[in-house]
Amino acid sequence: MTGILAPGIGGYLLAHCTPADDLLRDLAAETHASFGGAAGMQIAHDEGALLTMLVRLTGVTNAVEVGVFTGYSSICIARGLRPGGRLLACDVSPEWTTVARQYWAKAGLEDRIDLRLAPAVETLRALPAEPAIDFAFIDADKASYPDYYAELVTRLRPGGLLVLDNVLRDGRVLHPEDPADQAIATVNDLIVADSRVESVMLPVRDGVTLVRKLG
Numbered sequence: 001m002t003g004i005l006a007p008g009i010g011g012y013l014l015a016h017c018t019p020a021d022d023l024l025r026d027l028a029a030e031t032h033a034s035f036g037g038a039a040g041m042q043i044a045h046d047e048g049a050l051l052t053m054l055v056r057l058t059g060v061t062n063a064v065e066v067g068v069f070t071g072y073s074s075i076c077i078a079r080g081l082r083p084g085g086r087l088l089a090c091d092v093s094p095e096w097t098t099v100a101r102q103y104w105a106k107a108g109l110e111d112r113i114d115l116r117l118a119p120a121v122e123t124l125r126a127l128p129a130e131p132a133i134d135f136a137f138i139d140a141d142k143a144s145y146p147d148y149y150a151e152l153v154t155r156l157r158p159g160g161l162l163v164l165d166n167v168l169r170d171g172r173v174l175h176p177e178d179p180a181d182q183a184i185a186t187v188n189d190l191i192v193a194d195s196r197v198e199s200v201m202l203p204v205r206d207g208v209t210l211v212r213k214l215g
Contacts, residue, residue: 020045027103031070048076055080060134063087066120067140071100078109087113090120124151131157139165142180145187158215168207
């Protein structure tokens with residue numbers, strides 16, 4: 001739980017959201033049991049439910065995820081895709097994504113998800129240059145957020161949606177000192193000044209920004 005939420009509010013949010021099913025609960029439990037403190041990188045269920053709803057509302061067939069971890073957000077995105085839709089999932093960890101693959105299979109989603117194990121910037125730069133992406137979610141190493149944004153926003157179709165997680169950094173964006181916080185502050189400023197998009201920053205968990213491509 002991050003400092004932007006008052007004590008007790010996190011549980012209240014989860015209690016007033018469509019609950020996670022058994023598969024997502026099992027994945028969250030296994031992630032915490034297997035990876036200890038690193039499990040904090042997993043999104044909370046209310047944010048996962050938001051991703052599914054956004055994907056469904058925008059009729060997504062071509063999605064990209066930067067930062068897979070153990071696959072919770074991938075499942076949430078893939079479940080919202082239109083029939084025939086695909087998710088390109090980018091990560092660098094075989095260990096974490098082994099768990100993700102297992103749960104994608106259990107969810108019956110492995111045919112919708114294409115995992116690329118490589119630095120995400122390289123994967124994104126290798127994609128076709130035309131604007132064809134319907135939806136993208138960034139939740140990976142914070143220092144590279146400006147690069148991820150630059151590569152994805154040019155490939156986002158008009159009306160497409162880009163979602164960035166952890167844009168508040170527990171409030172440290174107000175006075176960023178370390179490189180990760182500075183990078184998030186930089187991308188936040190880039191987005192609000194970008195004439196190609198419209199955006200809104202939401203106080204969801206550690207901050208979520210929605211960016212819609214104009215045109």
